[in-house]
Amino acid sequence: MSLIKWSSTESPEIQIGNRLLSSRYFLSPLAGYTQHAFRVALRELGGVGLCTTDLVLASQMLSRSRKAKALLKTSAEDNPLTVQIFSGIAQELVVGARWLEQQGYEAVDINMGCPMAKINGNGGGARIMCAPDAACQMVADVVDAVSIPVTVKMRLGWDRDSITAPLLAREFEKAGVAAITIHGRTRNQGFGGTVDLEGIRRTVEAVQQIPVVGNGDVCTVEDAFHMRNETGCEAVSIGRGAMLDPWIFCKIERTVRGEEPFVEPTMEEQIKFLVRHFTLMVAQHDDYGCTLIRKFAAWYGARLGIPEDLEDRLRRIQSIDEFHEIVKQIRLRHGERASSIPTALIKTPNGPVERW
Ligand SMILES: Cc1cc2nc3c(=O)[nH]c(=O)nc-3n(C[C@H](O)[C@H](O)[C@H](O)COP(=O)(O)O)c2cc1C
Incomplete structure (x- = not known):
């Protein structure tokens, strides 16, 4: 073949x-x-x-x-x-x-x-x-x-x-x-x-x-x-x-x-993606969406280049209001740290593991 x-x-x-x-x-x-x-x-x-x-x-x-x-x-x-x-x-x-x-x-x-x-x-x-x-x-x-x-x-x-x-x-x-x-x-x-x-x-x-x-x-x-x-x-x-x-x-x-190459998303587009992702989580899980978004904190933090204190808040986020406050801060403070494609941040199962 x-x-x-x-x-x-x-x-x-x-x-x-x-x-x-x-x-x-x-x-x-x-x-x-x-x-x-x-x-x-x-x-x-x-x-x-x-x-x-x-x-x-x-x-x-x-x-x-x-x-x-x-x-x-x-x-x-x-x-x-x-x-x-x-x-x-x-x-x-x-x-x-x-x-x-x-x-x-x-x-x-x-x-x-x-x-x-x-x-x-x-x-x-x-x-x-x-x-x-x-x-x-x-x-x-x-x-x-x-x-x-x-x-x-x-x-x-x-x-x-x-x-x-x-x-x-x-x-x-x-x-x-x-x-x-x-x-x-x-x-x-x-x-x-x-x-x-x-x-x-x-x-x-x-x-x-x-x-x-x-x-x-x-x-x-x-x-x-x-x-x-x-x-x-x-x-x-x-x-x-x-x-x-x-x-x-x-x-x-x-x-x-065969179209023009895709232009990398702007910071605002990336923030919108985070907000949309969270909004959909909340629509399905109500406040539990706050818990579910936590595991994405390191990933969004690196991707958006947000300072570690904000990333840390996202990792411990308790409420929907707090999420919107964090996003407000991200809009103001992104770029304080170099943004990167966070290659190491998705945990992979390594040998026998409890969960995926
Ligand atoms: C965190 C994590 C969870 C996964 N969960 C599943 C799963 O539910 N079902 C499945 O078939 N494969 C699962 N996989 C394997 C992936 O679907 C995929 O086969 C593997 O990651 C290799 O592809 P990739 O290099 O594009 O990630 C999982 C992999 C990872 C890292």
């Missing part, structure tokens, strides 16, 4: 199952970060082809837990959306996928790439990849249970000696999945080292027709095209890179359309 060279003549759209997506560049789920508020704020900037929810434990979804409900929150503007579910028990995935379809969700993604000890101990996540027959049966059962597209997100395999993604991708395609996302690392790699583009390419070559979505370490427009050129993947999913630069999708879109 010859590798795709990215070109401006390629259609910007991509078909995944029955869905025609307007862009091939997707947001990857980052549990705790890419929930409804962030997704909507990001979509408003433009260029995102698809978003996926944080992974939702099928059992929690079926017991209608508050946590699952919050993760499943969506709205008309939050479209197209795929819900990512996981479980070590096939029947839970089947019932969960059916329930999602009945609720009107348009697609289901099965998580097979989670390196969390708790999840793997449970039989779900990446450990499923070590038992290819069971994995294939599980996926086939879910595909057969629903008519909405079912996709799978996985790593290259458990470790360097067990690269199962090409084999699994081929089998999943036979079982009827609509697309496969590959994070180009093994489970044992955690988030260390770099993404193995060759491994993604081998997975692309293993399937007949369905799109493979390349994922891992894409932080710039150039990285996105490099991923496509080196692997032949038909689409790219961007996680941390979208947190670092929420404008990455509109930058890619402009380049794809």
Whole structure:
């Protein structure tokens, strides 16, 4: 198979199952970060082809837990959306996928790439990849249970000696999945080292027709095209890179359309993004939005170049009024510290961890 060279003549759209997506560049789920508020704020900037929810434990979804409900929150503007579910028990995935379809969700993604000890101990996540027959049966059962597209997100395999993604991708395609996302690392790699583009390419070559979505370490427009050129993947999913630069999708879109390069957002545009993100969080969670925005403080602090005392206030913010007071101060005082793209500020799970 010859590798795709990215070109401006390629259609910007991509078909995944029955869905025609307007862009091939997707947001990857980052549990705790890419929930409804962030997704909507990001979509408003433009260029995102698809978003996926944080992974939702099928059992929690079926017991209608508050946590699952919050993760499943969506709205008309939050479209197209795929819900990512996981479980070590096939029947839970089947019932969960059916329930999602009945609720009107348009697609289901099965998580097979989670390196969390708790999840793997449970039989779900990446450990499923070590038992290819069971994995294939599980996926086939879910595909057969629903008519909405079912996709799978996985790593290259458990470790360097067990690269199962090409084999699994081929089998999943036979079982009827609509697309496969590959994070180009093994489970044992955690988030260390770099993404193995060759491994993604081998997975692309293993399937007949369905799109493979390349994922891992894409932080710039150039990285996105490099991923496509080196692997032949038909689409790219961007996680941390979208947190670092929420404008990455509109930058890619402009380049794809052959338009003038995107001018970096002004400080006011960046502040507006923060305000919009927070407003959407509060709309969903009321005052609890104040707690949820705290984990973004270091990131916004570095990005906006605000002095540390203001960043610290954002980290401990107690009320909506206080948020608006902080924003007032940010408008007055940004630039007191050099702003930067805060590459080190998204925590990655490193080895067995409690949470993502
Ligand atoms: C904090 C954090 C949370 C994540 N949560 C999820 C998740 O809920 N579901 C999932 O499939 N992958 C999750 N991932 C993995 C990402 O979707 C992605 O595969 C990985 O970060 C590599 O892509 P990137 O380099 O573009 O971030 C998470 C990663 C991070 C860093």
